[in-house]
Amino acid sequence: MKLPPFELERYFAANEFTAKRLLCVSDCQPLTVGELLSLKEGAAEAFAALPLGYADSRGAPELRQAACALYEGMAPENLLVHVGAEEAILTFFASVLEPGDRVIVQAPCYRSLRDVPAALGAQVVDWPGRQEDGWIPDLDFLRTALAEKTRAVVVNFPHNPTGALPHRDVFRDIVGLCEQAGAVLFSDEVYRFLEYDPADRLPAACDLSETAVSLGVMSKSFGLAGLRVGFAASRNARVLAGMARIKDYSSICGSPATEFLAALALEKREQILARTRAITLRNLAAATDFMARRADIFSWAAPKAGPIAFPRLADGGDAGALCDRLLAATGALLLPGRVYGPYPGHFRLGFGRADFTEGLAVLDAFLDREGSSAT
Ligand SMILES: Cc1ncc(COP(=O)(O)O)c(C=O)c1O
Structure with a gap:
């Protein structure tokens, strides 16, 4: 690649x-670190006593359990913890794509969402938004683009770089169109929970669709980018297993120290x-x-x-x-x-x-x- x-x-x-x-x-x-540890009695002592060995390659069970609270219907086995969201972008595309596969990607976008599939030899179709439309890309464009066999569709809401957020009906339509077309939806949701009006929050794609993958992270809404903890959430066991297979060649597993802190932050998320x-x-x-x-x-x-x-x-x-x-x-x-x-x-x-x-x-x-x- x-x-x-x-x-x-x-x-x-x-x-x-x-x-x-x-x-x-x-x-x-x-x-x-001090502010985080002070949120729970006994957390500083537990952190100091933590053995710094290898961690569970899927992510610490406590962390995956805590992350389930961000979703409606996820269980710990539906989560695969990564080193940041970035690693999950790599493992997803590297495991799902074959050279020549067609991938539809919202544009503009955080560039790894587009450049990784392109580097893997995929045929990338840009799905453009426009400032005049509040940067919400057009559903008819997606409908037409999906008429050709497509392996994956990539969206990112709330959106980097524009802060765009579609109405939940539009998001449901995107999920439905991907399912009908047999394309895996990769939904980058790293800015979720920072909706200015919480009523605008979208459901996670992994809760709406059995095949979609939702990408979450501690970096943005939680203000904990230095933890380098991200997670893929999906009921698509085949895709998660493929991502785990690639992860064995990238980070293998995360750090018990940052996974401990991430689990604590999720517990105290409010x-x-x-x-x-x-x-x-x-x-x-x-x-x-x-x-x-x-x-x-x-x-x-x-x-x-x-x-x-x-x-x-x-x-x-x-x-x-x-x-x-x-x-x-x-x-x-x-x-x-x-x-x-x-x-x-x-x-x-x-x-x-x-x-x-x-x-x-x-x-x-x-x-x-x-x-x-x-x-
Ligand atoms: C949309 C989007 N996805 C993924 C990432 C990568 O996140 P992380 O730095 O936590 O790996 C970023 C970082 O800016 C982002 O904006």
């Missing part, structure tokens, strides 16, 4: 740990989610105000969930140049849309971190200085 450079990850590798202000990251304000939601909603209000004040320069489809959005330069200019000038002048980091493919007029805004409003003030002052020549 010949993978292209992952431009988004290379951009962060070059800039994330040197930039003074992060205005584009996709995770939420991280918790410390508290943790309330915290990340509060930070995200406060920052969203500031971002919404910013976008209204700067409507002469930027437009967006307001996000419905998650800590990111994908604004566009109103004059169709190159957002990458703006990102470069901002970084050079202030040390504040935005993510240029080009890392998602043909979206050079866009940039990603990330508002899950506690210091977002300070960073936004830096961007505001920079735009004031640039005046109407900001593009």
Whole structure:
């Protein structure tokens, strides 16, 4: 498999740990180990006593049991824990696809969802969304595309990079169309639980369909990216077994230390989610105000969930140049849309971190200085 450079990850590798202000990251304000352990009496002592041997390759039973609470009808045997969501993306495609298989992928997308199947020799069909439609891709397009034999369909709601979230009826239609066509639905749900209106939360695909795979992670809504714990959830035993087969060649198993902490976080999920939601909603209000004040320069489809959005330069200019000038002048980091493919007029805004409003003030002052020549 010949993978292209992952431009988004290379951009962060070059800039994330040197930039003074992060205005584009996709995770939420991280918790410390101490904060997490303090959520339960006796947790610190149990953590200190944990043997650091190999872990159950499916994921610790306590962790899989705790993760079942995120779904309606999952049992521990329906879950396969991975090192982050990223590893599960790799194991899914590597186990399910044969060269030449057709895969329909929502666009834009977190690029491994598209580039891994392409690198495995699949024929990738982009299923595009448009800002004008709130980035919800068109169901008729999917219906037509599924007329040709298709191995898998890939969606990501709440969506990276736009924060789009369809109505649950639309999501049910997507699930139904995939089932009718005999295509496995791979549903990346890593931003689930960060819906601004909890009533908008979609059911997990794995609960709606016996063949679909749902992808969850501790990185985003839970603010625990450093745990590197993700999970595939599915009643499709054949697909999960295939993913486990590939995982034996990647990580084999996770770390008992981070799986312990992830299980604890899931047990205390209401508290943790309330915290990340509060930070995200406060920052969203500031971002919404910013976008209204700067409507002469930027437009967006307001996000419905998650800590990111994908604004566009109103004059169709190159957002990458703006990102470069901002970084050079202030040390504040935005993510240029080009890392998602043909979206050079866009940039990603990330508002899950506690210091977002300070960073936004830096961007505001920079735009004031640039005046109407900001593009
Ligand atoms: C949609 C989506 N899927 C998967 C991942 C990978 O998640 P992780 O970093 O937890 O492996 C990300 C990370 O940004 C993402 O945005």
